[in-house]
Amino acid sequence: MTPERHKRILDMLxxxxxxxxxxxEGVHKPHNLAAVVRTCDxxxxxxxxxxxxNERMRVGGGTALGSQNWVNLHNYTSTKEALSRLKEQGMQILVTNxxxxxxxxxxxxxTKPTxxxxxQEKFGASDEALAMADQDIIIPMVGMVQSLNVSVACAVTLYEAQRQRQAAGMYDTPSQLSQEQRNKVLFEGGHPIFAQACQRKGLPYPQIDADGQIVASEQWWQKMQMNKEAWQDLDD
Incomplete structure (x- = not known):
């Protein structure tokens, strides 16, 4: 990992x-999924x-432009499960309605946890989501249409959140990401070939030092160069 890339990832984190x-909730059009993730990043x-x-879709390529590699996607099969999890984290739940x-x-x-x-693109939020939300919000319209594309509505709302948080200095102090999360992003983003090999071979991620370089044991490096079937002699 070059010093420049290391600094850029650290600044992002x-x-x-x-x-x-x-x-x-039920957003299913690939370009909308990708655009939302790209805005979030x-x-x-x-x-x-x-x-x-219904079926779970993959976010990637095209409109996402690789942003899916930097944002964690958590999947649920029910609205109640998802929103309950967010409420447990102390989030205020907002819904355009x-x-x-x-x-x-x-x-x-x-500036509050939000x-x-x-x-969903055609029908909007479900009755369950509306019931569990803490506040309905609207984006003012003066034309003939009453709603924006879901990814556009996401961008408009999030940039207002960014404006408020920047004014409050919330982007000026290091985030509360755990060291484990930071190390994962640094390894996957700075050493993608090794990260793919770890995933393929079932190897744990090594630590990344202050210069962005891999810190690992000799045994880890040996396993990285060997087939998994040959690991037994190293483990014995």
Missing amino acids: NKRQVDLTVCM AIGVNDVHAVWK LSDTAVDFRDIDY AIILG
Whole structure:
């Protein structure tokens, strides 16, 4: 890993907002999935949650432009499970919904731990999601349409969250990512060939030092160069 890439990854990790996230509920169009993940990476969102109503889809390529490699995707089969998990983390749950209690999305305090529900493209958020949300929000419209594309709505809302958090200095202090998470991202992002080999062979990730280089035992390096079938002599 070059010093320049090491610094860039560290700068990215230090600005990650671990208490800001989105939950995609039934979003199924590949370009929307990819665009949401790409926006999340740009804003500094570390984790994205997805409720799959039918088959689970893969986020990658095209619109994502590799951003899926930097954002953790957590999968669920039910809305209740996903939102309960977020509430356990102390998140305020927001959902775009045109209702009598909805407020302008800019009136929300996004410096609080926040999760934003993104409903399915055609039908929006489910009744269950609306019931579990803490607040309905709206993005003001003065044209003939009443809603934005889901990925656009995500970007508009997240950039307001970024604006508020930058004003509060929340991007100026190192993020609360664990050392384990930081090491994982540094290894996968800085040494992708070795990371793929670890995944293929079932080897644990080594530590990354302050210069971005791999710190591993001689046995680890030997296993990296051998077939898994030949490991027994090393382990004996």
